[in-house]
Amino acid sequence: MDAVVDPNRCRMLGLAGSVALVAGGLTAGALPVTEVLVPSSGRAALGLVCAYFGLVLLVAAWWWLGRAVRGPRPPGTRALLTTLATWAAPLLLSPPLFSRDVYSYLAQGAMVEAQIDVYAHGPEQLGGPLATEVPAVWQHTPTPYGPVFLSAAAAAAGLTRFEVPAGILGMRLVALLGVGLMVAVLPALARRCGVEPSAALWLGALNPLVLLHLIAGAHNDALMLGLLGAGLVAASRGRPAPAALLVALAALVKAPAALGLLAVAVVWAGRFGGRTRMVRAALLTLAVALVTTVAVTAATGTGYGWIGALSTPVSPHNWSLTSGLGRLSGALLDAAGSGLGEFAVPTWRRLGLAAVAVTVAVLWRRHERLGTVYALGLSLVAVFVLGPAFRPWYALWGLFLIAAAAPDGRIRHWAAAASGVLALAVLPSGFAPDGLQLTLAVSGGALALLALWWMFLAPGPVFAPRTQAAR
Incomplete structure (x- = not known):
């Protein structure tokens, strides 16, 4: 039989994930410097496992709730706002x-x-x-x-x-x-x-x-x-x-x-x-x-100093597409002994900004067909993808407007998939992972997947047969 999603169970699953994430963040989050633990310590390791366990549960609950939203009996806006408040409440008192x-x-x-x-x-x-x-x-x-x-x-x-x-x-x-x-x-x-x-x-x-x-x-x-x-x-x-x-x-x-x-x-x-x-x-x-x-x-x-400060240096190790291509090109140029390696990153960043300008111009020439809000959302996605700095939350610049304006179809599906992937991209501490931390994070996520697999087999799973849900 086909299956439908119980939004209430998604709400509780997401709450469990949010609580586990906060619990892990108490020792593995972006803590004040006086409270930061050595990453290899037992408490920090357990916290990272717990945080990623909760993170995967939360993402899974959101994804399944999306199936309910697209289903024959979608939850109303009030129910969704209740779910948002439920998931957000533990995070309000967590460390950064x-x-x-x-x-x-x-x-x-x-x-x-x-x-x-x-x-x-x-x-x-x-x-x-x-x-x-x-x-x-x-x-x-x-x-x-x-x-x-x-x-x-x-x-x-x-x-x-x-x-x-x-x-x-x-x-x-x-x-x-x-x-x-x-x-x-x-x-x-x-x-x-x-x-x-x-x-x-x-x-x-x-x-x-x-x-x-x-x-x-x-x-x-x-x-x-x-x-x-x-x-x-x-x-x-x-x-x-x-x-x-x-x-x-x-x-x-x-x-x-x-x-x-x-x-x-x-x-x-x-x-x-x-x-x-x-x-x-x-x-x-x-x-x-x-x-x-x-x-x-x-x-x-x-004052107006913010205008000049817009050129504030970008972190040299950020994940942006243009910075990555610049570092790769610079390494190749240095290996070839050209002496031009230092110019690679700035050049790629300028090319990225030029590509953003061209993309925005093309989108706004088609705004009557796309719609102004949708065109703006896609423009901000271009800034996120091709700009000089890349942070997961920058994706929300465009995703927020795509959510409001994109027609049902491929773009919305890609936006949802990208959100799920980007949610897993950063450690709770905000720092890049070393080998041990990556192993611990993957372990926490794997434990969450095992728990979710068990839920499919347990009585009263998140997915219930359609005939049962209709009663």
Whole structure:
């Protein structure tokens, strides 16, 4: 017989995974430097096994819930939001997971509070406990974040009196505000794009990358995406001026959101006639964005240094496609004795940015057929794939909008598969694994797969016969 998925059992399975992930993160997460354990110690090893055990359970629960969403009796939006809250609740009180960026956020917020120019100095200039938590590679690096986020980080650092544990909770609440805004606008945006809201919520809000990196990792991408989504909803309702303002605020968190101004300009152009309508719309959109930028910068007092800081050096060992090709080309050139190896990485990164520009131009020439939100989502995916820096949570820039606007088919399936793979790509500590850690992570995942296999054979499995579910 065919089988259907019980959403309630998926909810409980995901909760078990979330709890196990948090339990493992207590010894294997991105802990403060005073609490970091030697990776080979028994507690750290057990924590890593436990974390990956929970991670695989959580991804499996999300994947099976997706089958329920696509099934004949899909769960409603309220049930999906309940599931999201259930899975997210344990993560709210966990240590930072999968990245140490939250410590950088706190240090940057404290620098703003201390009136240190974050666009000219790195956390090393701050000194003290917060700066100690920032990885060495970023100690002397100015921040590329805009004044909207820096104001939020400064508030979190100041209100928590620069205490690390309280500050982490403060930054997680900022991220949670962004996730809440994402969840609030996603169904409305999906309806405007002709997509079922439950399908959009499953891919764009219950996505493991949202849980792991926006909530557990407290990344500022949550605030950026929430504001961007709100701006796109305003644009879809024929309110381009507020839309441009909201998208500008999103870009003043992180710069990639500025691409959303293209969507606003397209909507605004629809209100005009004549050959110059796109030019008029672009100028109006740009004017609102500039006024917003000037007003916010004046109110926060952080200055315009973020524009120059957008060229902040990328980690030399990041996983981006262009950086990887650059390192490979550089090694080959050095082996050939050409002396040109040092130019390989910068050249490939420039080629990647050029490819992004071409891809965005092609997509926006076809925006009438694709739809503005879908075209924007694909554009942000291009930035993620071809840009100079690669982090798993960057995939959410495009996935969030693809969830709201992509038609049912291959792209949605690829987006879901990529989300599942990327969810497994980073250790809870945020560092690259050594051989032992990789073995422990694989062991934890294998144990989870064994547990899932057993669940298929146990009475009352996650999948129940269709005839039973219909009773």
